[in-house]
Amino acid sequence: MITFSNISKKYITPHGSIPALVDINLSVPKGKIYGIIGKSGAGKSTLIRCANLLERPTSGNIIVDDEDLTTLPPTQLRQARRKIGMIFQHFNLLSSCNVYDNIALPLTLSKTTSTAIKKIIMPLLELVGLTDKEHNFPAQLSGGQKQRVAIARALASNPKVLLSDEATSALDPETTETILQLLKNIRDTFNVTILLITHEMSVIKTCCDFVGILHEGKLLEENDVGEFFAYPKTAVAKNFVTASFSTKLPLNITQHLQNVSSADTHPIMRFYFMGDAATQPIISQLINQFRLRINILQGNIEYIKNHAVGTLVIALSGNANDLQNALNYLTSLNIHTEIIGHVPNNVIAFSE
Amino acid sequence: MSQTTLLLLVSSSLQTIYMVAAASVLATMFGLPLGIALYITRRGNILEKPRLYNFLATLVNITRSIPFVILMIAIIPFTRLLVGTSIGTNAAIVPLSLCAIPFIARVTENALSEVNKGLIEAATAMGATTLQIIYKVLIPESLASIINGLTLTVISLVGYSAMAGAVGGGGLGDVAIRYGYQRFDSVIMLITIVIMIVLVQFFQFLGDWVVKRISHR
Numbered sequence A: 001m002i003t004f005s006n007i008s009k010k011y012i013t014p015h016g017s018i019p020a021l022v023d024i025n026l027s028v029p030k031g032k033i034y035g036i037i038g039k040s041g042a043g044k045s046t047l048i049r050c051a052n053l054l055e056r057p058t059s060g061n062i063i064v065d066d067e068d069l070t071t072l073p074p075t076q077l078r079q080a081r082r083k084i085g086m087i088f089q090h091f092n093l094l095s096s097c098n099v100y101d102n103i104a105l106p107l108t109l110s111k112t113t114s115t116a117i118k119k120i121i122m123p124l125l126e127l128v129g130l131t132d133k134e135h136n137f138p139a140q141l142s143g144g145q146k147q148r149v150a151i152a153r154a155l156a157s158n159p160k161v162l163l164s165d166e167a168t169s170a171l172d173p174e175t176t177e178t179i180l181q182l183l184k185n186i187r188d189t190f191n192v193t194i195l196l197i198t199h200e201m202s203v204i205k206t207c208c209d210f211v212g213i214l215h216e217g218k219l220l221e222e223n224d225v226g227e228f229f230a231y232p233k234t235a236v237a238k239n240f241v242t243a244s245f246s247t248k249l250p251l252n253i254t255q256h257l258q259n260v261s262s263a264d265t266h267p268i269m270r271f272y273f274m275g276d277a278a279t280q281p282i283i284s285q286l287i288n289q290f291r292l293r294i295n296i297l298q299g300n301i302e303y304i305k306n307h308a309v310g311t312l313v314i315a316l317s318g319n320a321n322d323l324q325n326a327l328n329y330l331t332s333l334n335i336h337t338e339i340i341g342h343v344p345n346n347v348i349a350f351s352e
Numbered sequence B: 001m002s003q004t005t006l007l008l009l010v011s012s013s014l015q016t017i018y019m020v021a022a023a024s025v026l027a028t029m030f031g032l033p034l035g036i037a038l039y040i041t042r043r044g045n046i047l048e049k050p051r052l053y054n055f056l057a058t059l060v061n062i063t064r065s066i067p068f069v070i071l072m073i074a075i076i077p078f079t080r081l082l083v084g085t086s087i088g089t090n091a092a093i094v095p096l097s098l099c100a101i102p103f104i105a106r107v108t109e110n111a112l113s114e115v116n117k118g119l120i121e122a123a124t125a126m127g128a129t130t131l132q133i134i135y136k137v138l139i140p141e142s143l144a145s146i147i148n149g150l151t152l153t154v155i156s157l158v159g160y161s162a163m164a165g166a167v168g169g170g171g172l173g174d175v176a177i178r179y180g181y182q183r184f185d186s187v188i189m190l191i192t193i194v195i196m197i198v199l200v201q202f203f204q205f206l207g208d209w210v211v212k213r214i215s216h217r
């Protein structure tokens, strides 16, 4: 539904040219939610603004609903944009218009009659739960309500595609959750295709089908969301995933963590679980089959798109041979493991 | 106070109101579009045209830097061409409008630049044309500050109209000079001042009232 084909964008500034996007190729299937995640300055805003040509790419093509936007003359481009809704971090509502007129804006722009507008807006107000706020002005609404108005406005022209530029970044976690649920609900009801950008992994977890990592203007990796959380491929992706599982080890362990093992250290190991692996009795296997002793330091299993994914950090104790066999066993189970480091014996206690 | 004096005060007040009102309307008719043109052609804006912008901006600055009394005299041939005479109320309207145009243009340009760029972006994303962005977004969003600026202009025009009156434009300024200054009739002078104060207060009140009606921030 949305395809970026070899998209590059350079900003020309007095200090030289900034490569904001470098040869981006991505594709969002119809009815799916694709999330782009990246740090500040990675090029996310540039990328999403290219999707409706608010920003014209230096090279490459943007294809939305089988139409190459980059080749359209101005009038056709405006027509095409009417089929692409967009929501923003700071809502961008007209402060001089009430809720009804704000939602009506795209329709008045396309010269829809006022009776037709009313027929469209009433169900939209209901959908976003703002029926009683029809006559209120944006200044009288909370952030979450403003974003609901913006969503209704984006849907008014019955778009096939919705672009979301950090739509929840100005909202508190609870409101974020309800807005993301609303987006999913919209996708299910109208079968719209959603491309969103965010710097928060929780947004990807909660509502995306696919995810792409943008780093220094490059799309480092993309994947199904469930796969992505279990098997982050690149270092940047791993950082995002581990940070999102909030597995910051306690200080008393991190301060003793060393890279090399010796006779009097224990390995600290992190597992990433996915799918069936997460539900298997791994710990008891390690104990019974490999005669290891285990101390669980931290754990977290979540369900993302019906996949159990998560991470477990344990300290191990046992002979070197058994340890190696255990590692091989885990690999055979498709469990991704990683030795974080080693800590001296006296830091972690193992009961006999 | 004699009936003739009263009549004189009433008719000169009406003349002042007429001059100010006509000049305000005319100046807005030209100043508002000029302000919009300045805004949209400025670098980084929706119809970016740096050369045109520089030309317009220079024109506005030159007009603004000429003191009103000098402008009034300098454009006498132009005024004659337009209204057939260089004295009287109608003739005064020409320099009054001309001096208010660049002021309104700048006030409008400033008001428009305060509009959040995100709104223009949102409208562009909806497929709005440049004209639609001006009418549906820029003007409604900046209307309150434009009206504040217009109020300011109208009030300055009350003062300028008195200056025009002093050199044959009629109105309260004319009365103040003829009776107050040349005949030492301080009562009439005082009354004209009071009327002017009332006028200024009235315009300010009107402006504030309209702004209050239309703002929803």
Ligand SMILES: Nc1ncnc2c1ncn2[C@@H]1O[C@H](COP(=O)(O)OP(=O)(O)O)[C@@H](O)[C@H]1O
Pocket: A011, A012, A013, A018, A019, A020, A038, A039, A040, A041, A042, A043, A044, A045, A046, A047
């Ligand atoms: N209009 C612009 N002119 C010049 N450089 C820009 C412009 N917009 C963005 N950039 C630069 O492009 C890079 C990507 O920016 P952006 O897309 O806003 O990143 P993000 O949204 O991920 O924070 C940054 O280095 C930023 O400074």
Ligand SMILES: [Mg+2]
Pocket: A041, A044, A045, A046
């Ligand atoms: Mg950004």
